Amino acid sequence: MYRYDEFDHAFVKARVEQFRDQVERRLSGEIAEDAFRPLRLMNGVYLQLHAYMLRVAIPYGTLSSRQMRMLAQIARKYDRGYGHFTTRQNIQYNWPKLSDTPDILTELASVEMHAIQTSGNCIRNVTADHFAGAAADEVADPRPYAEILRQWSSVHPEFSFLPRKFKIAVTGAPADRAAIQVHDIGLHLKKDEAGHLGFAVYVGGGQGRTPMVAKKIRDFLPEEDLLSYVTAIVRVYNLHGRRDNKYKARIKILVHETGTEELTRQIEGEFAELRNGELKLPEADIRAIEAYFAPPELPERAEGWAELAKARKADPGFDAWVARNVGAHKHPDYATVTISLKPIGGIPGDATDVQMDLVADLAERYAFDEIRVSHEQNLILPHVARADLKALYDALSEENLATANAGLITDMIACPGLDYCALANARSIPVAQELSIRFGSPARQAEIGDLKIKISGCINACGHHHVGHIGLLGVEKKGRELYQITLGGSGDENTSIGEIIGRGFEPEKVPDAVETIVDTYIGLRLSREETFIEAYRRVGPQPFKDALYGSAAEAA
Numbered sequence: 001m002y003r004y005d006e007f008d009h010a011f012v013k014a015r016v017e018q019f020r021d022q023v024e025r026r027l028s029g030e031i032a033e034d035a036f037r038p039l040r041l042m043n044g045v046y047l048q049l050h051a052y053m054l055r056v057a058i059p060y061g062t063l064s065s066r067q068m069r070m071l072a073q074i075a076r077k078y079d080r081g082y083g084h085f086t087t088r089q090n091i092q093y094n095w096p097k098l099s100d101t102p103d104i105l106t107e108l109a110s111v112e113m114h115a116i117q118t119s120g121n122c123i124r125n126v127t128a129d130h131f132a133g134a135a136a137d138e139v140a141d142p143r144p145y146a147e148i149l150r151q152w153s154s155v156h157p158e159f160s161f162l163p164r165k166f167k168i169a170v171t172g173a174p175a176d177r178a179a180i181q182v183h184d185i186g187l188h189l190k191k192d193e194a195g196h197l198g199f200a201v202y203v204g205g206g207q208g209r210t211p212m213v214a215k216k217i218r219d220f221l222p223e224e225d226l227l228s229y230v231t232a233i234v235r236v237y238n239l240h241g242r243r244d245n246k247y248k249a250r251i252k253i254l255v256h257e258t259g260t261e262e263l264t265r266q267i268e269g270e271f272a273e274l275r276n277g278e279l280k281l282p283e284a285d286i287r288a289i290e291a292y293f294a295p296p297e298l299p300e301r302a303e304g305w306a307e308l309a310k311a312r313k314a315d316p317g318f319d320a321w322v323a324r325n326v327g328a329h330k331h332p333d334y335a336t337v338t339i340s341l342k343p344i345g346g347i348p349g350d351a352t353d354v355q356m357d358l359v360a361d362l363a364e365r366y367a368f369d370e371i372r373v374s375h376e377q378n379l380i381l382p383h384v385a386r387a388d389l390k391a392l393y394d395a396l397s398e399e400n401l402a403t404a405n406a407g408l409i410t411d412m413i414a415c416p417g418l419d420y421c422a423l424a425n426a427r428s429i430p431v432a433q434e435l436s437i438r439f440g441s442p443a444r445q446a447e448i449g450d451l452k453i454k455i456s457g458c459i460n461a462c463g464h465h466h467v468g469h470i471g472l473l474g475v476e477k478k479g480r481e482l483y484q485i486t487l488g489g490s491g492d493e494n495t496s497i498g499e500i501i502g503r504g505f506e507p508e509k510v511p512d513a514v515e516t517i518v519d520t521y522i523g524l525r526l527s528r529e530e531t532f533i534e535a536y537r538r539v540g541p542q543p544f545k546d547a548l549y550g551s552a553a554e555a556a
Contacts, residue, residue, distance in 0.1 A: 001062055001370065002147050002292045004112045011154075012109045015116060019043045020102035027099060042122075044115025045101055049422050054093045054101060055118040056108060060128035060146040060170075061089030061373040061380075065360040068371055070111045072356035078104050083356070085341060085349045087413060087464055088167075089127050089373045090118055094420050116154065121162045123153035123234070127169045129177040130374035133295055134336050134382035136328035140197055142172035142189045144290040145226060148281070152227050159234050163241035164249035166234065167206075170199075179375060179491035181205045181214045182467055184251045185233060190220070197223045203233060203263070204255030207461035211497045212252040215260045217267065223286060225271075227279040232270035236263065296368035296383055301333040304386030311390040318393050320442060321404035326389060335386055337367075339379040339396060340403040340411060344440035347429050348414040349377035355399050366392050377413055378406065408445045409453060409518070410436045413464050417457030417474060418481075424457035426474020426481040431455055431510055438511045439518075448518055451532045454489075467491035469533050470517060471498045472510065483510050487517070487544055488536045499541055502549050513548060520547040 004012070019039070026036040033047075040046075046053040056071070063071075071091055075083045078100050079093045086092055096104060108114055117124060126146045133141040149168060153159065159166070171178040172189040180186025186202035199221045205214030221229050237251045240258070255263055312319040327336040339359060342348050351359075359379055363371045366388045372380035384392060396402040405411045412435065415421065417428030432455055439445060454468030458475075465471030471486035482504035489498030505513045518532075520543055525535045536544075 001064055002059075002289070008112070009109075012112075012114045012116070015043070015114070016102060016105045016109055019105060023098060023102055038120070040098075040101075041119040042116070043101075043105065044118035045098070046119065047422070048094070048420050049418075050420070051095050052098050052101070053420065054096050054104060054115060055086070056091050056093070056113060056115050057118050057125045058089050058091060058113075058373050059150050060126055060132070060143045061130050061375070062132075062143060063371040063373065064111075065364045065369050065371065067111045067113055068356050068360040068363070070107060070113065072353040072360070074104055074107060075356065076353040082350050082352045084347075084416060085351065085373050085377050085379070087375045087377060087415075087462060088118075088125050089130070089375055090125055091373070092416075094416070119165075120160075121164055121166075122160050123149075123156065123162075123166045123168065126150050126153070127167075127178055127183075127375055129171045129173060130372040130376075130378075130380045131177060131327065131336050131382060132172060132372075133293055134329055134334075135173055135177075136330055137175055138173045138330070139191055140172045140189050141290070141293050142170040142178075142187070143293050144286065145187065145189065145199075145223070146170050147289055147292070148226065148286070149230065152230075159238060162234070162238055163243045164246065164251075166237070166251070168230070174493065176491075176493040176495075177374075179464070179467065179495070181495035182207055182211070182464075182491055183214065184237075185230060186214050187226075192220055199223070199226065201229065201233075203267075204252040204260075205495075206250050206252040207464060207466045208250070209247055209459050210250075210252065210256075211461070211466040212256065213495050213497060214252075215255060217260065217264045224281045224283065225275055227281060228274040228277070229267075229271050231279055232267050232274055235270055236266045240266075295330075296370075298331045298334055298368075298383065298385075301385040301387045304333050304388075308386045308389055315390075317397075317402075317404070318390060320446075321393055321402055322389065324404045324408065325406045329383065331383075333386055335384050335389065337381040337384050337389070337392065338374070338406040339381065339401050340405055341378050341401075342405060342411050342436065343400050343403050344405075344410060345433050345437045346400075348412050348432050351379070352399075355401055358395070358399050358401070362392060362395055376411070378411070404442070405445060407450050407452070409439045409448050409451045410445060411452070412436065413452075413454040413468070415455070415457050415462035417455075417463075421457060421462075423460055424474065425459075425476040426457050426483065427507070428455045428457040428463055428472075428474060431472060431474075431483065431507060434511050435514060438515065447528075448522070449528065449531055451518070452490075453514070464491065465489070466497050467495065468498060469536070470514060475504060477504070481507055483507065485513060485517075485548075487541055488533065490533055501541055502545055516547050517544055520544050 202214035456463035486498030
């Protein structure tokens with residue numbers, strides 16, 4: 001894990017003290033809210049419906065136990081005993097007092113954390129595959145490159161006031177677990193035929209009001225050219241991105257309006273000027289950052305295979321949890337573990353201070369002090385010996401953290417919605433809870449198989465509804481909440497944007513509508529092995545429209 005150097009410590013400390021002065025002047029009335037707003041946003045402080053919200057950065061989703069304990073302490077001391085893990089691999093606190101935010105930032109700084117660039121028209125938290133450094137299918141760990149991008153982009157003088165917010169994601173495996181094709185820049189770490197590391201580069205993806213899948217503009221960019229090429233992309237965007245209309249300000253609109261070929265030509269021209277300059281990454285520097293992310297020494301634990309088989313046979317609940325929440329590791333005696341933050345009937349992504357403390361303890365005991373946050377709003381222990389899985393499961397069960405639903409219908413993504421957010425049109429949380437209860441039976445979930453529901457309370461798409469197999473978008477119509485359904489979205493290596501299926505549904509009718517969709521899928525799939533997204537791509541939307549609305553005419 002990356003550790004702060006002297007510059008990092010000094011930089012974060014200076015920003016905290018600067019913000020403390022700004023808060024004091026706002027509270028005294030010396031600064032009006034209009035003038036204070038950009039200052040607080042630069043430090044991750046939002047003003048929501050009922051209170052301020054603080055968004056804390058978790059670069060590429062990686063945490064230590066010490067940092068997780070600090071997040072728990074902040075929830076306990078300054079909030080209402082919980083935090084909300086987000087689709088950007090960050091954590092949000094929904095109830096801090098403005099007067100307390102400088103003290104919170106000071107405490108975060110003591111464990112090498114901050115809230116800088118978690119808001120504003122700048123380069124946001126760089127995200128990565130949550131199984132990075134552990135997954136069996138990984139080509140290389142993407143986190144060193146995410147860290148390089150973090151260092152480069154932090155308070156970048158040229159890119160601190162972009163036309164709109166800017167998001168970068170990096171993955172290092174054939175299976176895309178970072179949704180890189182719905183980011184402003186997506187980077188797929190790979191090797192060429194000679195074994196050299198580099199990136200396939202995607203530009204112009206995004207969700208929100210105008211969802212688009214990114215375009216690949218480079219099939220292989222050598223690793224030493226990473227900063228030069230990303231600088232070229234952001235520089236072209238900064239020069240030509242629209243500032244007259246915030247709804248058309250993202251780079252995806254620039255790609256669409258300019259054309260992929262012409263925009264690539266401009267980027268390549270800028271890159272030609274930069275590639276042999278000071279941004280070229282020396283191999284020694286890359287390897288030095290890489291050393292921070294060296295995997296832990298994993299002792300042989302061959303006994304784990306027999307112990308695991310015996311425990312699974314004896315405990316059906318544990319067996320189901322292993323089947324869904326445990327994944328393949330590079331080392332055969334170890335596994336990756338998904339800690340579901342989606343208990344049946346719970347709020348997706350929320351964790352209490354007690355739960356966070358427990359995860360910190362378990363990471364120290366069983367996972368070499370490493371924790372990850374996934375963009376699917378779960379927590380990950382990346383290195384767990386198979387021999388320790390039963391003890392880990394038993395400990396998680398005590399705090400309702402052993403729900404065996406990773407990738408299943410109740411493992412939903414949901415934004416905070418109208419319960420907190422001033423931008424929302426509808427409530428995401430109650431809908432997620434009702435669906436979780438409706439489909440909570442383990443037998444029912446097993447029958448359905450892999451299926452991703454994603455819920456957003458407004459068109460900004462913080463709940464990633466556009467890339468849900470079933471997406472739910474909350475809208476407002478004549479003063480009432482309504483939920484528009486999209487089908488066929490996906491955020492993996494075969495990214496697709498969901499299709500609007502027809503007229504929206506009132507909140508109380510959403511569970512029945514989703515059940516109709518699920519039943520239709522089960523009735524038309526070729527076998528239990530054919531997943532929802534596979535079946536949908538085979539048959540298209542019409543059978544689902546007919547089931548929901550009775551006829552295509554009514555759906556229209």
